Amino acid sequence: MEKANKKSIGEILVDLSLPILLVALVIFFSIMTDKFFTPLNLTNILVQNVHVAVCSCAVMIIMISGGCDLSIGYQMSVAAVLVCKMMTVYGVPVPVALLCAVVLCSLLGTFNGFMAQKLKSNTMIVTLGTMAIFQGISYLISESKTYHNLPKSYMFLGQSKVFGVIPVNVIIMIVIVVIVGFVMGKTAIGRKVYAAGDNPEAGRLAGLNVAKIKVLSFTVAGVLVGISAILLSARSGSADSSTGVGIEFTGITACVLSGVALKGGEGTLWKVIVAVFVLGILANGMQLINLGTYPQYIAKGVIMLVSLYMTNKNSKAM
Amino acid sequence: MEKANKKSIGEILVDLSLPILLVALVIFFSIMTDKFFTPLNLTNILVQNVHVAVCSCAVMIIMISGGCDLSIGYQMSVAAVLVCKMMTVYGVPVPVALLCAVVLCSLLGTFNGFMAQKLKSNTMIVTLGTMAIFQGISYLISESKTYHNLPKSYMFLGQSKVFGVIPVNVIIMIVIVVIVGFVMGKTAIGRKVYAAGDNPEAGRLAGLNVAKIKVLSFTVAGVLVGISAILLSARSGSADSSTGVGIEFTGITACVLSGVALKGGEGTLWKVIVAVFVLGILANGMQLINLGTYPQYIAKGVIMLVSLYMTNKNSKAM
Amino acid sequence: MNSNRNERKGGVLTEVLALKNITKDYPGVKALDDVSISFEEGEVHALIGENGAGKSTFIKTISGAIKPTSGTIAYEGKEYPYLEPKQAIDMGIAVVYQELIQFEAMSVADNIFMGVESESKGLVVNEKERCEKAKALLAKFDCDVNPATLIRELSIANRQIIELAKAMVRNAKIVIMDEPTAAITVSEQEKLYQVVKQLKADGVTVIYISHRLEELFEICDRVSVLRDGQYVTTVNIEDIDKQDMIKYMVGRELSNAYPPKEPAQSEVVLEVENLSGNGVEGINFQLHKGEILGFAGLVGAGRTELMHLIFGNAKKTSGIIKVKGKEVHLSSANDGMKAGIGLIPEDRKFQGCFIDKPIFWNISISDIDHLTKGGVVDQKAEMKLAEDYKERLKIKTPFLKQLTSGLSGGNQQKVVIAKVLASNPDILIFDEPTRGIDIGARHEIYLLMNELAESGKSILMVSSDMEELLGMSERIIVLHEGHQAGEISKAEFSQERVLSFASGI
């Protein structure tokens, strides 16, 4: 029976379908334009997707716990405008502001998780409701204004490079990804999140506090969303109510492409991150080869379908 | 024994929670402004939600069959711009154009369903891909132009009134809702759609051609989306690539508020339609009482949560 | 109520658990009606009763899966109105549920150790140590499943064993098993008995629910009987025989367990030649009109796979299937139905029924096309059909609009059978047809099978219940690791012969 432990070549290929797709895209774009495979552009791709990657970690945790959060984009928006307003208008010190962003988002996340439990409802529809609420709050805070002139030390997080080569935000991303990967993959609490998402009833009967685990997943995801809001606004050196909006879609897309199950209980972080960069490289490469906006949409859709095809080649029909 | 057949008062209240919410909103807005409960405004509310209601029928069918279609908005967009371009630029006769819209959308729908089966993937993520494709196609067709000066007979569908009182499009909507309600509720094929969504595996073993049923659900939904595109463009007398975009969210919201299960196999049409009008009345009433834009977002979110609370009061925690 | 007797007997020194006056109401049903039973330390206490008698409800009350409407639970002297699952676990109560409630997408090891405190103390999960522990546990049942395998890749039998291992891991003081032997074969059953005896020797109380009355004599000390949600009696196993048990359960005596049947006709309805695919290879047999053909094999022998292959629900790689002399090419279950084959799947929850739909809905769905007038479902005809099967199969339910999920396990199985019968196939495949069905209803199903066979239908029956297989079949084909190991005719029937083929000797 040990054979079951070893994977067949087919399964390995399916497992590696996303990296293969990534490499294929890199090769394709490198052939199409010599501007693609340059240190500068590769750094660009990294930097452009830092906040997406961090956000996708949040999306993944929530999805594994059996939920789905559509309000993440507006959580980011609320955090970004609030923090930038605090710093520029009220002169709040940077560390306090950072803390505020993270705490605020973790509260918003907890609110989502808590409401879903209280309302005994699907998280997707609950967060569709809270999304509208957060959207209103974000505009009420920002009054449709853009906040510029953020403190240097704040922008440092999003713009500076260590040794002049490695961007700080990329390092932050790597640290976060490693921590999240470790917690979800190796620790008991990570395992419980998978269990709560896989079969809540079984979890309950095994003595897990499923409700608590689910709410906690939202809380932790909120922390990541807060960090993501900081990274994004620090990179652009400004924030308005559109900051981060729609990012949950990119996150969900990356998660599902990488095989995170919509019904919960399944998902692997490294694949999610690879999927984020597949999408990122695609967007970057298409601009570099100067594809028009309209064909870009089509190309993106096709690539998504291709990737689904590769990932699911060996699986059973649903 | 039969007593258990009767529903308890609690259950009836839960069943009626949406109509109760609807009546509550009507009363509230009628008190707040005397402009609300006028024949003109009530007609407005009806007319403004005709295309949403038809679309929600499509969303419901797909959700009952166990799927979820995020590309509906762009299907509408493609159909609307194509048809309006055909009529205005190439002078195609109206009946032909109408047929084209319906056939086109049913093809796009079928494509979605077929891809989901072929790719053995979740329909939500497949349609996230096809959405991007349709978006690209729509812009390629329209080149971001607005088509107007549509033929009179076309606009008749969206703008004229029978006996000067009852809008034609409202009649069309009622006919469609009745037909869809009948097919889903009373016929064998409707029953099979529920079965395919509820438990595809058991359905297959019971001899149902589940794959065919699922694809067919998308096809039929496509027909409804096509009609919806016609109704919307006929009402506004114009079409551009933004026509219909985002409507799937309203549709999904209405469906889920009314208790259509995201996992498939459950849903009642009349409740979906009531939910559509709850959302519609809310949007209309908030403008009439001159609520600011941002508080409107918040109010909408809160009402959604309230409605979830009412619907799920007696159900088990998830 | 005769709860005094319990207390007098068990209360002497070592009563560990007592349920007092437990009542549980569901809409339309009283699943438990003022039931009091007490359990002693180190005893194996059987709980028997017909399908729907309330056994599972009773043990779910103990484990905290549900809250009783009224009554109390006394554990080690303290009384509780209800328990939370976590609380029950902490008290040392471990449960093997009748329905397999498992983490489908997680590994065997994760399933076994989930929620076990000692395992989650450290921050990091020690995968290797876990796997070894899991292996050791599974070895007790002679099960060599790799602990890293995902649950959803296992057969029902193996999943059942995983549940047993899960109950062992916590070193519980009370182990409850709800029909643990329903889905496993003789050899695993033996292992299970040994495990139960070991537990007993360790002073663990075992609450054991089973419809296989014979096995109770082997392992149990006392038997409590429930009927229609009410407590009937508790007796020492020495003081009772099988007939009495049935009488307590059903309220009347049952005649011969395996009713006689007319022999099959000579006409061949199904011919399988050299069939391979879906994990089985080189299968050859003929099925005659009016015959009940049994299939035996150990867990994982591929019986279910073969049945799905014949039904068209899996792809064959080579070989020929002939129905009534004509070769058929089946590429889907739909084709199978069209060719006149019907399948009652072994996994009722995922494959058998639409659990969230009403009973009548389930029964009519496979024949829905014939229940229509011009495409519109004829609700009268539909209800009549459902009513017929409710009567015929004695489905115990207050009303046919009840959701299937609210039925007891055995009654759900009956709904699945009714669903397939409703489509009126000529060849019926019964895969573990009596899994979880009580002895009375089992008898009804046997009668039904005979009646079907005598009316000209033919039956393929897969069962892990050796006695049933020997009692019902006219011939038995034995599979071993996907191959046809042998065929046994009625005259040569014996348990030993089947087992020797099945284990490949």
Added chain:
Amino acid sequence: MVMGCGNKAASSSAEGSAAGTSASDEKKSIGFVTFGLGGDFFQALADTFVSKFEEAGWDAQYEDGQFDPTKQIEAAENYIAMDVDVLVIWAVAPEAMDTVVQDAMAKGIKVISFVAELSDYDALMVSDDADLADCGAKLAAQWIDEKFADEDDHSVPVAVLSCRTAETGVVQADELIKIEEFSKKAKFVTEVECADENMATGQTAMENLYTEHPELKVFLSAHSGLATGVNNFFTSASSPVTDFADMGIFTVNGDASTAEIIKSSIDDEAPLRGMVLTGSVDDTAQEMLDVCTGVMDGSLEKGYVQKAGTMFVFADTVDEYLESGTVTSVTAEDFE
């Protein structure tokens, strides 16, 4: 009107005018269907509109058009149901509003067409999309030709960041890419099509653009979000460029925070150097009030056209703009 609803139209128009006369003694009411909100300019205009009209004794309110023609139609219909006296529409897709405008007029409601020209109106306050982009291009051209006076003709590389998902964006982008027609020195290099108008999108697009065309000096956009994104790219700590003396970014429709950046560009702290706007928020709202009053008391004929001025905000005028919210010292004529 063409799509009139038979006798119903006549009767309701009678109702409408009756209501109109009776209302004239009381407060007059006005509804404004905005282009969209989100963005300081749109929001400020909507707010100022309400306060100006309320000061003048009107009942005024606005509704978010959400950049969506369908939403705009619904908002207009609701205003008709509310029996407003005047309806102001800033249409996303003017043609889409045909029917509802006819409806409103049939009911005796005055319709003011704002910025985008409706097919029918009582008064039009116009500022042509193409014109505005034209002015933007001219502002940029002037700067280029001054700054690079010594360079060869058509040697200064210029890029355009566009968002072609709405008609306005298409029209304005088409105008901006004609920069070589306005400037002797400018050389149009490339257009980058962005999927939306957000800052983050502009920054990302610029990062990618820079790897390909590090030589670019001037950037034009019809969307202040994109332009700000480009500016953010250059002013960020990791920017490859630190000296902005010979760089310029020009945009259409910015707001006060854009002006702040423009102010800092005087000392070459930022490359975002100029923007063009349709009049100041305050002036525009005042003009609206004047036009509406005129339309109501009949002093303005049906079909009156009010040309909106264009404001040029750049080094010379940014202080004026920041102080007064308007720019009068420089007008379109200065750029002829």
